[in-house]
Amino acid sequence: xxxxxxxxxxxxxxxxxxxxxxxxxxxxxxCGGQRLQCDCENHDKAFARWTGxxxxxxxxxxxxxxxxxxxxxxxxxxxxxxPTDGIEHTDTADSEGRAVFDGEYFxxxxxxDIVQLRRCR
Numbered sequence: 001x002x003x004x005x006x007x008x009x010x011x012x013x014x015x016x017x018x019x020x021x022x023x024x025x026x027x028x029x030x031c032g033g034q035r036l037q038c039d040c041e042n043h044d045k046a047f048a049r050w051t052g053x054x055x056x057x058x059x060x061x062x063x064x065x066x067x068x069x070x071x072x073x074x075x076x077x078x079x080x081x082x083p084t085d086g087i088e089h090t091d092t093a094d095s096e097g098r099a100v101f102d103g104e105y106f107x108x109x110x111x112x113d114i115v116q117l118r119r120c121r
Contacts, residue, residue, distance in 0.1 A: 005052025
């Protein structure tokens with residue numbers, strides 16, 4: 001596991017893995033809310049995979065907000081809702097629950113995002 005990343009506190013998913021059904025940490029890729037409390041159709045579990053960081057924490061820190069401010073200001077909707085760009089991506093999960101995006105393990109994208117966030121500080 002990458003330094004500083006944790007397993008999901010609720011379902012135990014490793015960074016880059018999809019959350020287990022019923023996880024209270026998973027965000028909905030359609031509405032941006034807590035997945036456990038919504039019934040949106042077309043939720044993408046691979047897009048909402050566990051990154052190893054609390055949802056919104058890195059973004060809130062970068063914006064100098066606490067998580068409450070992050071939600072109140074509406075940033076959670078911006079970061080948690082899957083964009084619809086008109087391109088059909090192949091977001092799936094492999095047999096071990098690891099998120100795959102266009103044929104690549106998502107953890108590679110997470111690593112690149114972390115490097116970029118560290119450069120911005």
